[in-house]
Amino acid sequence: KEHYKVIVLGGGSGGITMSARMKRKLGAENVAVVEPSEMHYYQPIWTLVGAGAKGVASSGRPTASVVPSGVKWVRSRVQEINPDTNTVRTGNGMEISYQYLIVALGLQLHYEKIKGLPEIEDWVKFKIGSNYSVQTVEKTWSALQNFKEGNAVFSFPNTPVKCAGAPQKIMYLTDAYLRKTGKRAKANVVYNTSLPVLFGVKKYADALWEIVKSRDIQVNLRQNLIEVRADKQEAVFENLDNPGETKVFEYEMLHVTPPMGPNPVVKGSLLADEAGWLDVNKETLQHNKYPNVFGIGDCTNLPTSKTAAAVAAQSSILDRTISQVLKNEKPDRKYDGYTSCPLVTNYNTVILAEFDYSGQPLETFPIDQSKERWTMYHMKADVMPHLYWHGLLKGFWGGPGPYRKIMHLGMK
Ligand code: FAD
Numbered sequence: 001k002e003h004y005k006v007i008v009l010g011g012g013s014g015g016i017t018m019s020a021r022m023k024r025k026l027g028a029e030n031v032a033v034v035e036p037s038e039m040h041y042y043q044p045i046w047t048l049v050g051a052g053a054k055g056v057a058s059s060g061r062p063t064a065s066v067v068p069s070g071v072k073w074v075r076s077r078v079q080e081i082n083p084d085t086n087t088v089r090t091g092n093g094m095e096i097s098y099q100y101l102i103v104a105l106g107l108q109l110h111y112e113k114i115k116g117l118p119e120i121e122d123w124v125k126f127k128i129g130s131n132y133s134v135q136t137v138e139k140t141w142s143a144l145q146n147f148k149e150g151n152a153v154f155s156f157p158n159t160p161v162k163c164a165g166a167p168q169k170i171m172y173l174t175d176a177y178l179r180k181t182g183k184r185a186k187a188n189v190v191y192n193t194s195l196p197v198l199f200g201v202k203k204y205a206d207a208l209w210e211i212v213k214s215r216d217i218q219v220n221l222r223q224n225l226i227e228v229r230a231d232k233q234e235a236v237f238e239n240l241d242n243p244g245e246t247k248v249f250e251y252e253m254l255h256v257t258p259p260m261g262p263n264p265v266v267k268g269s270l271l272a273d274e275a276g277w278l279d280v281n282k283e284t285l286q287h288n289k290y291p292n293v294f295g296i297g298d299c300t301n302l303p304t305s306k307t308a309a310a311v312a313a314q315s316s317i318l319d320r321t322i323s324q325v326l327k328n329e330k331p332d333r334k335y336d337g338y339t340s341c342p343l344v345t346n347y348n349t350v351i352l353a354e355f356d357y358s359g360q361p362l363e364t365f366p367i368d369q370s371k372e373r374w375t376m377y378h379m380k381a382d383v384m385p386h387l388y389w390h391g392l393l394k395g396f397w398g399g400p401g402p403y404r405k406i407m408h409l410g411m412k
């Protein structure tokens with residue numbers, strides 16, 4: 001039976017980041033990461049891929065190239081976690097034991113929960129796209145290009161999601177594209193969201209409401225996509241405030257944000273909370289029942305918006321927490337819930353939302369970030385990918401916290 005001092009489950013944003021940090025702390029030979037996928041994806045760029053502003057190839061790199069050298073890559077999926085015996089079982093029949101476990105298994109997409117949604121191969125024919133997976137993101141761009149006239153319909157599910165802004169970013173980009181190509185007069189842009197608000201933080205929601213009004217975009221709250229009748233190009237939404245009441249929207253383009261839920265391996269383990277998310281301390285990221293288990297990212301029950309920006313801020317806290325646990329000290333650095341969402345509002349503008357557990361803005365730059373800015377678009381499109389591949393994944397980027405303090409010196 002193999003044994004490692006630290007096993008990291010999942011080789012996505014959080015898993016590779018923590019592998020790099022654990023290698024630095026403990027030496028590569030003491031660290032293993034379990035990840036079945038041959039490719040690692042930078043998901044945030046899919047917003048721009050779906051709108052035709054970037055190619056999908058730029059979003060992926062081989063997992064082999066992002067696993068830190070010397071760290072053991074177990075090319076298999078985790079089947080079962082047993083925190084009572086400190087072991088995990090993998091799909092290729094291996095049992096591996098650990099002293100410390102870091103869970104970074106992400107969340108699960110549930111396209112299958114939307115009745116009638118056709119096979120992905122047929123999405124182009126049926127004018128459906130979704131920026132949420134590598135298999136479906138280019139279909140969004142096809143639907144945009146094939147648009148002639150009618151409704152462009154966008155959904156937001158009745159579940160927790162990752163990057164809660166992404167379902168509406170593609171809507172703004174669609175509006176912009178249709179204007180650019182002279183088709184906007186023959187289009188209705190319709191955003192149907194399950195939420196009771198346009199965005200969870202008032203400062204940014206106010207700015208976004210101004211934008212949807214000025215661009216003649218129709219927003220319907222508390223509407224949940226439950227069925228697609230692809231052959232008729234109809235999308236069926238349920239009114240969440242009056243269950244059973246449905247409304248049918250004919251569409252010329254449909255962007256689907258799928259329902260999402262906890263990773264099934266986490267949900268089926270002793271590490272899950274009642275809803276199935278990894279049950280961690282919201283300040284230290286240490287598991288609430290198993291002190292040698294830690295969590296990061298989308299798989300956790302941290303009550304903040306699930307983003308790579310949150311993963312960055314969490315990684316520096318978790319690094320510190322683990323150092324202290326290794327020394328039998330009490331963890332003292334506290335995660336404040338920092339998360340960020342670059343709200344792309346056009347092909348050259350972004351509103352950079354940043355906030356914490358309290359839902360209050362926590363902005364890095366000493367300017368009003370609720371304004372649409374081209375500098376922030378440049379940051380999203382051209383700077384962030386480098387910060388991700390060379391900063392975050394190497395364990396050097398722990399979020400903008402320290403820079404925020406410097407940039408606000410003498411300003412507040
Ligand atoms: P992931 O990066 O998803 O990694 C989970 C990993 O676990 C995957 O590699 C998966 O293969 C692996 N895994 C799953 N099951 C198993 C198993 N059983 N065994 C082993 N491995 C397993 N964030 C931002 O900060 N800014 C943005 O602008 C932004 N935009 C986004 C736009 C879109 C369209 C999407 C989809 C996401 C966006 N995000 C954004 C969110 C960001 O990508 C995620 O929050 C982030 O990647 C979460 O990291 P993670 O490690 O928790 O999960």
Ligand code: UQ1
Nearest residue numbers: 044308309312340364384388392400
């Ligand atoms: C961030 O740190 C991050 O992770 C690398 C993102 O994901 C791509 C982001 O979108 C953002 C906005 C941040 C925060 C960074 C700055 C400089 C505000």
